Amino acid sequence: MxxxxxxxxxxxxxxxxxxxxxxxxxxxxxxxxxxxxxxxxxxxxxxxxxxxxxxxxxxxxxxxxxxxxxxxxxxxxxxxxxxxxxxxxxxxxxxxxxxxxxxxxxxxxxxxxxxxxxxxxxxxxxxxxxxxxxxxxxxxxxxxxxxxxxxxxxxxxxxxxxxxxxxxxxxxxxxxxxxRPHSAGVVWVPLAALGDSEAVLASLVTTQTRPVAVEVWNRTAVDECLPEVTNVVTGPEGFVCIAFEGGDREVRWQTTKLSEELRQLRIDCESRLRSEATETLWADLNSFQNHRLPPQFKLSVRPSRIVEVLVKGTRLGFSLATHAGSGIGWGKAAELVSPSDFADRLSEFRQFVENLQGHLRWLGGSAVEGNPPAGTPLPAGTELLLHKxxxxxxxxxxxxxxxxxxxxxxx
Ligand SMILES: Cc1cc2nc3c(=O)[nH]c(=O)nc-3n(C[C@H](O)[C@H](O)[C@H](O)COP(=O)(O)OP(=O)(O)OC[C@H]3O[C@@H](n4cnc5c(N)ncnc54)[C@H](O)[C@@H]3O)c2cc1C
CATH class of the missing domain: 3.30.465.10 (Uridine Diphospho-n-acetylenolpyruvylglucosamine Reductase; domain 3)
Structure with missing residues (x-):
């Protein structure tokens, strides 16, 4: 860079x-x-x-x-x-x-x-x-x-x-x-439809396991960042990935337990252990932020609304990778569009995110000419405090x- x-x-x-x-x-x-x-x-x-x-x-x-x-x-x-x-x-x-x-x-x-x-x-x-x-x-x-x-x-x-x-x-x-932990493990859920991720995320509320990462990516984000990564299990609309780290036994127990919990809910999943090359796993899961074409915007919503955001953003033509457990998402245009078309889509998306009491911030990029799109304004009280x-x-x-x-x- x-x-x-x-x-x-x-x-x-x-x-x-x-x-x-x-x-x-x-x-x-x-x-x-x-x-x-x-x-x-x-x-x-x-x-x-x-x-x-x-x-x-x-x-x-x-x-x-x-x-x-x-x-x-x-x-x-x-x-x-x-x-x-x-x-x-x-x-x-x-x-x-x-x-x-x-x-x-x-x-x-x-x-x-x-x-x-x-x-x-x-x-x-x-x-x-x-x-x-x-x-x-x-x-x-x-x-x-x-x-x-x-x-x-x-x-x-x-x-x-x-x-x-x-x-x-x-x-x-x-x-x-x-x-430093020794091992890492992941449970992948391939998505036939993005909306299917709702049931997977809901199951984490009652899980006995303690994930360190809960990711939901749409398919264009996967194709752009992880096309040749053989360890990634994706479906036609993307994946949910739930990841663990810690000692070998701890990680093995957690991946097995979560897979059982998901199968009881009739959710298909695949678990993988990584006692070596754990750093590669984290690099893969952070690759959207690390990509040579960096994300153009960052958003945050309540974690319970992240699936709606993913569905809407995908429909508008954005590549989206979300840290779904934290309600944070990164996005960029998935296809080549004219600057004015991009600005329209982004503004519709921003409005959608704000209607969910979320926040969207433009980070940069060349897709928009002239003035960069405005981010979500802060509440008036907060703005005043920051000025003071x-x-x-x-x-x-x-x-x-x-x-x-x-x-x-x-x-
Ligand atoms: C609003 C915003 C949010 C971001 N959030 C994330 C995120 O959640 N995850 C992610 O992966 N990446 C995020 N990024 C990208 C992030 O900037 C880089 O990931 C990285 O952390 C920047 O480190 P840097 O040393 O290269 O900083 P630079 O690119 O050099 O600077 C980044 C900003 O930090 C300020 N800054 C740098 N050093 C200092 C200092 N010593 N004291 C005071 N200010 C300083 C600069 O003035 C500038 O505003 C974000 C970027 C922005 C603008």
Missing amino acids: PRPNPEVCPESSAELVAWMTANHSGPKRSVRALGGGSSPVWNSNPAQTACLLGTSRLNRVVEYPARDMTITVEAGISMDQLQQVLAAEGQRLPLDVPHSDQATLGGVLATNTSGCRRYGLGTIRDSLIGVSACDAQGRLFKSGGRVVKNVAGYDLCKMLIGSEGSLAIITQATLKVLP LKRQLDPDGILLPGCPAISSRTP
């Missing part, structure tokens, strides 16, 4: 703070933080006139007391580099990140990135216990600490997650980590000019 070039690339937090302070007391240039540049927004919105401040040289491991299962690192470390450090101690950060060779921890925090295992493992919010960041005036602030027990003060960690660099530039983070927060931390509007994070961010 092409990466924009930063204009400033500080080597330490002190250098970053000095530059931000001088900018604030001097030219007050607009600033956008640039991590690995892997987000699709860079393609559709190439930062206009803002100064790009790169974090790639802030990539050190500050402290790793592996027995405490926490790690403190600088925000520009790439996710692959971070996972390699943890793997040497048999540990991991439980998170799926696309383009993880390029994406940085700061970018992941700023966009609240997650993937298929969000259902069972949560998001970066659940792993973050401390953060340091520099605001637009060059003030370095810290929140949380290096231990899990800290309850005092405002929870600025949560405030920065998903802020997209609009409130402060994240310089360092402390995370709690988990042991922005005024406190960045009264001159230096960070993230235009501030899409404030006007249309995904919950």
Whole structure:
């Protein structure tokens, strides 16, 4: 993925703070933080006139007391580099990140990135216990600490997650980590009709098993991302995939149990164990987000409404891959359509999602000419609160000019 070039690339937090302070007391240039540049927004919105401040040289491991299962690192470390450090101690950060060779921890925090295992493992919010960041005036602030027990003060960690660099530039983070699991297993349900997935998802409410991922993909998404993957079991309209991870016995028991439960409901399924190459399984299930043609939009609805969204979106000609258990979906045009036709279909789909009290956000892409389609607006109260927060931390509007994070961010 092409990466924009930063204009400033500080080597330490002190250098970053000095530059931000001088900018604030001097030219007050607009600033956008640039991590690995892997987000699709860079393609559709190439930062206009803002100064790009790169974090790639802030990539050190500050402290790793592996027995405490926490790690403190600088925000520009790439996710692959971070996972390699943890793997040497048999540990991991439980998170799926696309383009993880390029994406940085700061970018992941700023966009609240997650993937298929969000259902069972949560998001970066659940792993973050401390953060340091520099605001637009060059003030370095810290929140949380290096231990899990800290309850005092405002929870600025949560405030920065998903802020997209609009409130402060994240310089360092402390995370709690988990042991690496040995095995993974999947139960596939091929779909003759997308609506059949409703019964499968309903059965998970009473299952004795604990899946980490519950995916429903329509057929065009499967054909685009997984055409040659032999382990995928799909039907004419797509698949449901329920995945587990853990110890060998634990995973074997869960896949067998879930298969029995589904067969009792007369739902055909096929289970597969993966005690090797588990990473390949997760890469396959995250391949829609990782694809060379990245998704154009992201949506969220209550998990109970995800099947309706899949049926409607498929009818409108979108490829859709959903983390159905979490009510999150990714989509793009499945076929070549004119920009105006695409805009009409997207607007109809957005309206449909909003009628279900859901949210759709345009991420980028070339299918729409001119202005990118608007995302779902935030409720008025939330919008007001975010504006107040922005005024406190960045009264001159230096960070993230235009501030899409404030006007249309995904919950
Ligand atoms: C709204 C949004 C939601 C997304 N959600 C997901 C998701 O759920 N799952 C998924 O797979 N991918 C998601 N993405 C794509 C996501 O951007 C990438 O997956 C990746 O995490 C970005 O890492 P990066 O280092 O390449 O960030 P970049 O592409 O460099 O930057 C992404 C954003 O983060 C800001 N940023 C980067 N570093 C810092 C920092 N140190 N401090 C403050 N701000 C910083 C940038 O200004 C920019 O706004 C999302 C993208 C956007 C825009």
